[in-house]
Amino acid sequence: MPPLAATDYEACLAWQPIRSLHEWERQVLSALIEASSLDAALRSPEALDALRVRDMLDGGMDSIRFVAPQGETKRKLGAAGVAELAYVDVDGVMVSFALNLDQQRDLYEIDAWKVDSSPLRQPPSRRDLTVKL
Structure with a gap:
């Protein structure tokens, strides 16, 4: 199947269910915010509880x-890679998490990329994450 055009991708993404953050995603987001120049209030339990997300169509990289x-x-x-963290998945493959903002500088996405494009096998804990240089 050929890759989806941007507008096709957005249309398919809109069909993904809306959900709260998983605990490991809260940890990753909190660490990304801490590594960025964003307001620390975004890491408060109330702020994290209020967020809703959709899973992106990325082959299971999460x-x-x-x-x-x-x-x-x-x-x-709007702004890509305002903070980036990495860890090594249980299969030994490096995974990168980049925090991206929209054109209004609001949270837009966490782009996960496993260097071999395989699905994420085990989500990281906060202690597994290192700042990506």
Whole structure:
């Protein structure tokens, strides 16, 4: 199957269920915010509880897209890689997590990339994460 065009991808992504963050995603996001220049209040339990996400269509690498507040449309990537962390999955393959913001500098996505493009085998704990230089 050929890769989806950007508009096709966004249409398919819109069908993904909206959900709360998993505990390991909360840890990754908190560490990414800490590694960035973003407001530390974004890491508060209340702020993390309020976030909603959709799983991105990335072959199981576990990237997530933050759902925009009610009424916001036409969001797009604004600032890529405001913070990046990495860890080594249980299969020995390096995984990178990049925090991206939208054009309004709101949380847009956590882009997970496993260097061999295989699915994530075991989510990291916070202690597994290192700053990616």
